[in-house]
Amino acid sequence: MKTTFSKKMYAGICILGIFIMFSSCVSNTEDKTYDDAADIPVSREMIAELTPPPYVPTPVGKRKAKKLIVNMEILEQEGEMTDGVKYVYWTFGGSVPGSFIRTRVGDEVEFHLKNHPDNKLPHNIDLHAVTGPGGGATSSFVAPGHEAKFSFKVINPGLYVYHCATAPVGMHVANGMYGLILVEPEGGLPEVDKEYYIMQGDFYTKGENGDRGLQPFDMQKAVDEDADYVVFNGKVGSLTGDNAITANVGETVRLYVGNGGPNLVSSFHVIGEIFDKVHVEGGDFINENVQTTLVPAGGAAIVEFRVDVPGTFILVDHSIFRAFNKGALGMLKVQGEENKTIYSGKQEEGIYQPEGGGIQEMPSENGVVESEIPAKSFEEMMEFGKATYMQTCFACHQAEGQGIPNAFPPLAESDYLNADVNRAIDIILNGKSGEITVNGQKYNSVMTRQDLNDDEVANVLTYIYNSWGNSKKQVTPAMVKSRRNSH
Ligand code: HEC
Numbered sequence: 035m036k037t038t039f040s041k042k043m044y045a046g047i048c049i050l051g052i053f054i055m056f057s058s059c060v061s062n063t064e065d066k067t068y069d070d071a072a073d074i075p076v077s078r079e080m081i082a083e084l085t086p087p088p089y090v091p092t093p094v095g096k097r098k099a100k101k102l103i104v105n106m107e108i109l110e111q112e113g114e115m116t117d118g119v120k121y122v123y124w125t126f127g128g129s130v131p132g133s134f135i136r137t138r139v140g141d142e143v144e145f146h147l148k149n150h151p152d153n154k155l156p157h158n159i160d161l162h163a164v165t166g167p168g169g170g171a172t173s174s175f176v177a178p179g180h181e182a183k184f185s186f187k188v189i190n191p192g193l194y195v196y197h198c199a200t201a202p203v204g205m206h207v208a209n210g211m212y213g214l215i216l217v218e219p220e221g222g223l224p225e226v227d228k229e230y231y232i233m234q235g236d237f238y239t240k241g242e243n244g245d246r247g248l249q250p251f252d253m254q255k256a257v258d259e260d261a262d263y264v265v266f267n268g269k270v271g272s273l274t275g276d277n278a279i280t281a282n283v284g285e286t287v288r289l290y291v292g293n294g295g296p297n298l299v300s301s302f303h304v305i306g307e308i309f310d311k312v313h314v315e316g317g318d319f320i321n322e323n324v325q326t327t328l329v330p331a332g333g334a335a336i337v338e339f340r341v342d343v344p345g346t347f348i349l350v351d352h353s354i355f356r357a358f359n360k361g362a363l364g365m366l367k368v369q370g371e372e373n374k375t376i377y378s379g380k381q382e383e384g385i386y387q388p389e390g391g392g393i394q395e396m397p398s399e400n401g402v403v404e405s406e407i408p409a410k411s412f413e414e415m416m417e418f419g420k421a422t423y424m425q426t427c428f429a430c431h432q433a434e435g436q437g438i439p440n441a442f443p444p445l446a447e448s449d450y451l452n453a454d455v456n457r458a459i460d461i462i463l464n465g466k467s468g469e470i471t472v473n474g475q476k477y478n479s480v481m482t483r484q485d486l487n488d489d490e491v492a493n494v495l496t497y498i499y500n501s502w503g504n505s506k507k508q509v510t511p512a513m514v515k516s517r518r519n520s521h
């Protein structure tokens with residue numbers, strides 16, 4: 035009632051002042067703003083586009099509020115947690131996290147929740163974007179082979195989690211039943227170049243991290259909050275290597291970041307980037323220039339940044355053992371021109387001698403000039419090599435070169451290492467990412483380039499090749515130097 039009246043009044047004023055106030059008339063009559071989003075009328079129907087991670091549906095832009103039909107199918111299906119480890123996921127739409135739902139304020143969502151006849155259990159959905167008891171849970175409870183329908187009006191803009199709320203709730207969530215629903219404000223969010231969907235979750239398996247085979251859910255570990263896997267988008271490696279998300283230098287990137295839990299909160303961070311903007315907790319409040327943002331279990335955040343330099347930027351939960359040992363690691367690969375002002379790369383290295391002599395020049399780039407350093411005996415190389423190993427390599431590859439299953443490949447009796455000396459030198463000089471197979475186990479992770487001079491590389495590799503059952507090769511500084519120069 036109130037709205038119709040004020041619309042007419044506006045039209046009247048507009049006609050009187052049509053020459054002076056033309057532009058404001060157009061905006062006021064065409065796009066009336068409503069104090070109460072519940073009053074926004076809907077025109078026509080539309081089937082919602084749903085996307086699996088890391089993709090998001092088309093932005094709402096300037097579209098009017100609509101009746102939006104969401105067809106969501108629940109599927110219980112076996113998937114891969116990491117190489118050789120299988121898990122039965124319960125999913126909204128066949129992915130973990132579930133399909134991304136994109137709406138705008140004022141939309142009336144007609145939700146069809148379908149429980150596939152092959153499923154074993156009843157499920158439902160609680161959407162945090164719903165104003166109503168249980169967020170829709172009580173109205174959406176549905177047995178296998180059935181479909182439940184309910185509808186709701188989205189009245190608060192923001193990024194919201196949805197999840198299953200069927201008992202035992204924790205178990206349904208732990209098996210992957212969560213996702214994100216975005217409610218854009220009238221007129222849509224500002225345009226950006228790239229948008230992606232990332233959601234963290236913690237998983238609890240009967241076996242330990244890396245134990246092979248089909249792993250059942252472990253209720254006691256879940257209660258104890260003792261996670262075996264903490265991952266982005268449902269599995270280890272969902273966003274690394276060929277699955278990395280991408281952007282070009284100069285582009286703006288928006289990440290819709292959720293956390294399904296069930297237990298752990300996420301300290302979301304992108305190594306080598308600063309978030310220009312964070313929609314804190316997915317709401318209206320925007321913080322700027324943020325390094326790490328906290329994403330609570332059952333919560334979300336929208337982060338935005340411009341990528342200025344090329345390279346691989348690593349996405350992590352900065353509770354850092356989760357990233358390097360439990361899977362919470364992803365990659366954003368940025369291509370384009372270098373910008374040496376923003377980031378130079380290593381410019382020079384000198385020898386620092388506190389007892390005098392100041393900083394000496396080191397024949398840096400190409401390593402140490404051999405003639406200046408007398409050649410070392412094999413015993414000396416082993417000794418220096420061990421020292422370098424214990425300083426730089428040990429943290430990941432472990433004291434006896436045994437590595438850590440699923441995270442860091444072994445150097446002890448490594449068929450990969452022994453097969454090719456030049457390749458091993460290159461890995462230390464340039465770093466390594468992408469899938470490799472070491473002694474029959476697949477690894478798909480990142481080793482950053484190690485800042486060692488030719489002598490140090492030669493020593494450490496000689497030490498490794500002559501320890502732990504390896505092939506007893508000797509690596510000389512000259513060999514390292516020629517690999518360095520070949521790039
Ligand atoms: C921060 C952790 C980390 C550190 C430190 C590190 N590595 Fe690695 N390394 C890795 C990872 C991860 C891989 C596998 C990369 C992949 O999946 O592509 C790897 C792979 C390798 C490989 C090839 C695979 C194999 O097992 O034979 C060699 C050789 C190697 N590293 C040697 C070294 C040496 C020597 C050092 C020390 C100078 C070192 N690494 C330091 C993490 C690390």
Ligand SMILES: [Cu+2]
Binds near residue numbers: 124157199211
């Ligand atoms: Cu469920």
